Amino acid sequence: MHAGAPPLAAGYGADVRDPRKILAEAAHTLDFDRPVGLVLLGIMGQLSDDEGPERIAAELIGALPRGSYVALSDGTDTSEKLKAAVEAYNAQSVNTYHLRSPERIGSFLQGLRLVEPGLVRSADWRPDPGSADNAHEQGHAVGAVGLKE
Numbered sequence: 001m002h003a004g005a006p007p008l009a010a011g012y013g014a015d016v017r018d019p020r021k022i023l024a025e026a027a028h029t030l031d032f033d034r035p036v037g038l039v040l041l042g043i044m045g046q047l048s049d050d051e052g053p054e055r056i057a058a059e060l061i062g063a064l065p066r067g068s069y070v071a072l073s074d075g076t077d078t079s080e081k082l083k084a085a086v087e088a089y090n091a092q093s094v095n096t097y098h099l100r101s102p103e104r105i106g107s108f109l110q111g112l113r114l115v116e117p118g119l120v121r122s123a124d125w126r127p128d129p130g131s132a133d134n135a136h137e138q139g140h141a142v143g144a145v146g147l148k149e
């Protein structure tokens with residue numbers, strides 16, 4: 001990067017429940033006239049239904065210019081074993097996690113065109129050739145990348 005060039009990435013310590021603040025902070029360094037990448041990996045699951053994850057995702061995505069990509073992944077409620085483990089975790093943690101159906105998780109990317117292979121088990125999203133089968137550890141998360149057109 002040459003001197004004076006705008007930064008290509010920026011980090012902030014912000015609460016995802018306050019998307020307006022995140023966007024305001026980001027606007028200090030990112031050029032919102034050009035495509036932006038938004039990474040929401042394991043983040044929406046931190047929000048309870050009462051906190052309005054759909055509204056928060058829509059607000060963040062709504063602020064992105066066309067051509068932006070959003071990567072999203074979260075744990076699903078498709079395993080009784082994982083549900084029990086997360087319940088136990090939530091009972092003794094300040095941060096709680098909220099498993100949801102794959103359809104609900106995919107709905108956070110509403111309005112975006114999902115790039116291939118769409119919403120799939122996270123371990124199956126373009127795995128590195130020859131990568132180990134990690135079905136056991138990651139079998140109950142789904143993810144997708146959406147393009148804002």
Ligand SMILES: C[S@@+](CC[C@H](N)C(=O)[O-])C[C@H]1O[C@@H](n2cnc3c(N)ncnc32)[C@H](O)[C@@H]1O
Pocket residue numbers: 014015016017040041042043046095
């Ligand atoms: C499951 S981890 C995912 C971390 C990382 N994105 C990854 O994929 O490896 C969830 C992260 O969200 C953070 N977190 C929890 N509640 C949050 C909130 N309200 N706003 C922003 N981050 C939060 C946690 O501290 C934790 O680092």
